[in-house]
Amino acid sequence: MSQLNFIHLPEVALANGLKIPINLSYQVFGDLQSANPVVLVIHALTGNSNVCGVNGWWNDLIGPNKIIDTGRFTVLAFNIPGNGYDGEEAHLIENYKDFVAADVATIFDLGLKQLNIHHLFAIIGGSVGGGIAWELAARNPDLCEHLIPVACDWKSTDWVIANCHIQDAILNNSKVPLIDARMHAMTMYRTPESFSAKFDRNQHENGLFYVESWLNHHGNKLTSRFKLSAYKLMNQLLKTINITQNGSEFLSVASKISAHIHLVTINSDLLFKPEECWKTYVDLKSVKDNVSIFEIKSIHGHDAFLIAFDQLSKFLLPIFQTKQNLNENHQRYTIRNW
Incomplete structure (x- = not known):
């Protein structure tokens, strides 16, 4: 299992104005000494940073010779602070309702800066992790080349x-x-x-x-x-996904994201309904060319992103086998000062 590492952030300003310290934990999968492209994986509600290897919850997608090949990519996964996997309790925030999804994006952005990572090949997350991926891309529009929100949307619907x-x-x-x-x-x-x-x-x-x-x-x-x-x-956090803060409009925010946005929805999802994802796709296409959508066909609903790996893999394969993207500006992916 990859080692659990920590970044101490002495003061993080939350969306509501509170300032708190955070111990941000993370795991890395792949060759730390290489200049391999970096992929940030954001876990779902009961998930954690252990995305592959022993007890890895996304083993079917991530690992040696998998779709996200840890021989060709360096995979980074933060724990959402308070998820308990690292032993840090959620009581570091006195009232959990003071915390929103955008705050996690703020913390992850600060964590990336501490690791001296200024550009990512991809950000991928499922369910609430996908929502936080949206939040991070909205906060830092030029952070990644590929944004892959899976089984989620840019907002929590009613x-x-x-x-x-x-x-x-x-x-x-x-x-x-x-x-x-x-x-x-x-x-x-x-x-x-x-x-x-x-x-x-x-x-x-x-x-x-x-x-x-x-x-x-x-x-x-x-x-x-x-x-x-x-x-x-x-x-x-699942309740508070919303990249349109302070009265901004969705297209105004999303059109600034330079990444190719790959939406993944599920035809039978009862939580993040596919109709919402398709509407997002149609709206985005009116202002942005580099948008695509893939719909998983499954009877298993929201959990299909953890079940229908054959379908998800076929959609992700062209993204993670794009040699041109891997070779261009190779040095900007270098991880330093671990």
């Missing part, structure tokens, strides 16, 4: 906000908040068709439906690796 509100109520009122919130979330991450295909109304001998035991399993499993404070914070 539907996303509503479900995050329910999650927050469960997390603050349930007797077993992690278990109950996770069970509810799993019904949003999958679809009725996915459940029917997987369980077909089958029951155990004790009368418990397979779907019930599956939900119980996922609820109980999360308690062994995730803290309540982390869930509250991450749910708050």
Whole structure:
């Protein structure tokens, strides 16, 4: 497993005006001594910086001879502060509702500067990680050549906000908040068709439906690796994705992003609806040529970005095998002062 490293940021100004210290943790996968292009990977709600290798949650995409080949790219992954993976608690922020997705982009941008990384080949993230990728690109429009937000949008819709509100109520009122919130979330991450295909109304001998035991399993499993404070914070971030701050318009902000934007949506996603992503694509195409979209076809809903690797790989392959991009201005990708 890649070593966990830390960057101390003594003072980070949050969007609400608060200033707090942050210990930003990260892992690196690939050759630190090379001048390989850098890919920043941003994890989802219950994910972390361990994106490949032992227990890597995106092993199907990232690693030696994978689509994002750690022999050709240096992969960098920050932990969203407060996710608990690095032992740092979310109580470093007195009120988790003071924290918004744009604040994570601010922290990541400061972290990149501390690592003396001023240009990225790509930023890729799934779900809330994709939303934060949007936020980072909006904050630093010339940071990357390729922006790849997966199973997300540049904003949290009313539907996303509503479900995050329910999650927050469960997390603050349930007797077993992690278990109950996770069970509810799993019904949003999958679809009725996915459940029917997987369980077909089958029951155990004790009368418990397979779907019930599956939900119980996922609820109980999360308690062994995730803290309540982390869930509250991450749910708050999912609720607050919005690159149009201070009255700005989406096209005004997004048109300034120089990167090629590759949108990835899922036809059955019940959380970040594909209709929203397609609208984003159509709107962007009116002001920006270097935009593309790919729709994963799956019955498994939002979680398909963690399941349908064959489809996702086919879409990503041309991006990460572009030799011309890898050879041009090679030195600007160099990582220094680790």
